[in-house]
Amino acid sequence: MKDREKIPKATIERLPLYYRCLDKMATFEDVEVVSSKDLGGKLDIPSTQVRKDLSYYGEFGRRGVGYNVNELKRSVGKILGVNRTWPAALVGAGNLGRALVNYGSFEMMGLEITCVFDNDLDKIGNLINEREVKSVQEMSQKVMKNEIKLGIISVPAEAAQAVADQMIEAGIKAIWNFAPTRLYVPEDVSVKNEDLAVGIVSLIYHLSWQEETDV
Amino acid sequence: MKDREKIPKATIERLPLYYRCLDKMATFEDVEVVSSKDLGGKLDIPSTQVRKDLSYYGEFGRRGVGYNVNELKRSVGKILGVNRTWPAALVGAGNLGRALVNYGSFEMMGLEITCVFDNDLDKIGNLINEREVKSVQEMSQKVMKNEIKLGIISVPAEAAQAVADQMIEAGIKAIWNFAPTRLYVPEDVSVKNEDLAVGIVSLIYHLSWQEETDV
DNA sequence: GTCCAGCTGTCATTAATCTGACAGCAGCTA
DNA sequence: TAGCTGCTGTCAGATTAATGACAGCTGGAC
Numbered sequence: 001m002k003d004r005e006k007i008p009k010a011t012i013e014r015l016p017l018y019y020r021c022l023d024k025m026a027t028f029e030d031v032e033v034v035s036s037k038d039l040g041g042k043l044d045i046p047s048t049q050v051r052k053d054l055s056y057y058g059e060f061g062r063r064g065v066g067y068n069v070n071e072l073k074r075s076v077g078k079i080l081g082v083n084r085t086w087p088a089a090l091v092g093a094g095n096l097g098r099a100l101v102n103y104g105s106f107e108m109m110g111l112e113i114t115c116v117f118d119n120d121l122d123k124i125g126n127l128i129n130e131r132e133v134k135s136v137q138e139m140s141q142k143v144m145k146n147e148i149k150l151g152i153i154s155v156p157a158e159a160a161q162a163v164a165d166q167m168i169e170a171g172i173k174a175i176w177n178f179a180p181t182r183l184y185v186p187e188d189v190s191v192k193n194e195d196l197a198v199g200i201v202s203l204i205y206h207l208s209w210q211e212e213t214d215v
Numbered sequence: 216m217k218d219r220e221k222i223p224k225a226t227i228e229r230l231p232l233y234y235r236c237l238d239k240m241a242t243f244e245d246v247e248v249v250s251s252k253d254l255g256g257k258l259d260i261p262s263t264q265v266r267k268d269l270s271y272y273g274e275f276g277r278r279g280v281g282y283n284v285n286e287l288k289r290s291v292g293k294i295l296g297v298n299r300t301w302p303a304a305l306v307g308a309g310n311l312g313r314a315l316v317n318y319g320s321f322e323m324m325g326l327e328i329t330c331v332f333d334n335d336l337d338k339i340g341n342l343i344n345e346r347e348v349k350s351v352q353e354m355s356q357k358v359m360k361n362e363i364k365l366g367i368i369s370v371p372a373e374a375a376q377a378v379a380d381q382m383i384e385a386g387i388k389a390i391w392n393f394a395p396t397r398l399y400v401p402e403d404v405s406v407k408n409e410d411l412a413v414g415i416v417s418l419i420y421h422l423s424w425q426e427e428t429d430v
Numbered sequence: 431g432t433c434c435a436g437c438t439g440t441c442a443t444t445a446a447t448c449t450g451a452c453a454g455c456a457g458c459t460a
Numbered sequence: 461t462a463g464c465t466g467c468t469g470t471c472a473g474a475t476t477a478a479t480g481a482c483a484g485c486t487g488g489a490c
Contacts, residue, residue, distance in 0.1 A: 081423025208296025
């Protein structure tokens with residue numbers, strides 16, 4: 001394995017796609033071996049890109065043959081860290097928060113939302129997918145006790161920074177932020193913004209341009 | 216305005232951030248003029264990047280002064296196409312679908328989910344944020360009648376391609392895909408994958424690496 | 431008016447990322 | 461065994477994006 005610092009972000013974004021594709025192949029299709037061309041074909045990624053991405057982490061294939069599906073899946077899973085379960089604390093039991101807790105496909109990626117918090121008295125005590133919504137005040141204790149490193153923020157923008165601060169205080173090292181705002185965090189905490197309103201705009205941009213040229 | 220083809224994707228992803236920030240400044244803060252340094256500072260983007268991004272579309276600032284907040288907001292809004300309302304059809308009234316319909320921040324970006332479809336008889340007829348869930352069979356007609364160009368897919372992966380095909384058949388030109396699968400579409404249809412399970416993995420990757428080096 | 435600090439727009443440079451080309455290995459055929 | 465096809469891993473080149481440097485404009489101070 002080479003210097004982990006020098007691996008393109010784009011590569012890391014593609015690895016989960018490979019992983020899920022390999023999982024699907026291992027589970028539903030009866031294939032033992034896959035070539036970079038096959039794998040790339042399913043994901044609309046050039047075969048050279050697939051090989052390059054994998055080569056950052058070692059040599060997983062056999063020349064003249066291809067990659068063993070199960071073996072590669074295990075390897076990629078280990079690279080990504082999804083070969084174990086990562087407990088996560090979610091704050092914000094609104095519509096989006098509930099959807100995330102109920103979302104099915106996280107398990108495969110090692111994510112388990114183990115506790116849910118809110119500060120709305122109407123929501124505290126409710127059950128979401130068998131998890132009781134607790135008061136935000138209980139978060140720190142719970143996070144520390146269970147050594148939770150992963151936090152998910154699905155509160156309104158105004159409240160997000162305060163929640164983040166509290167999470168960091170409690171020892172959380174990675175934040176998945178659904179609030180439409182930038183978070184200020186120390187260097188050793190990583191943040192991934194999943195900003196839905198921003199996501200849609202690139203589509204609107206293309207649509208808008210298309211309509212203009214159509215006329 | 217220069218050749219629209221040559222504008223970096225990354226720039227288009229940043230424009231909505233500028234837009235929302237400008238909106239916030241225009242609404243809540245009492246500033247008339249903003250510099251690229253200020254704007255970038257709020258978003259953690261270098262000022263040179265801000266100026267470069269804007270310069271692809273024209274000259275919006277005044278040398279020695281900066282950008283007029285309201286003017287720039289209007290200009291960026293127009294560039295992005297969010298200066299009008301884009302009706303959208305959503306298919307899949309599960310937890311995520313419901314969360315999207317109820318999501319507040321889309322309005323500002325011009326997105327309005329005007330109709331919701333599902334094929335689950337238990338869901339058809341329900342109200343989500345004042346919109347009645349209709350049968351998927353009614354989608355084509357509704358989309359064609361209202362000339363809807365934007366489709367949102369929040370169904371399980373297995374059903375996504377069929378929904379996409381139906382959308383395209385009905386004239387939809389842009390698809391926001393929340394299903395964890397690749398969609399095959401004609402060239403003139405744009406797809407934006409909002410793959411939540413993939414999004415979380417890059418965080419897990421960093422966490423996993425951090426733990427390794429901590430020891 | 432002149433000077434100065436601060437700002438934009440853009441060209442030149444550097445960095446990041448992707449793509450193409452190919453040596454080298456594997457397995458099959460005869 | 462030799463010959464052929466298909467595949468990987470990697471180097472070199474091309475492409476794309478980010479950064480640095482600076483000319484030119486602006487408004488206020490004096």
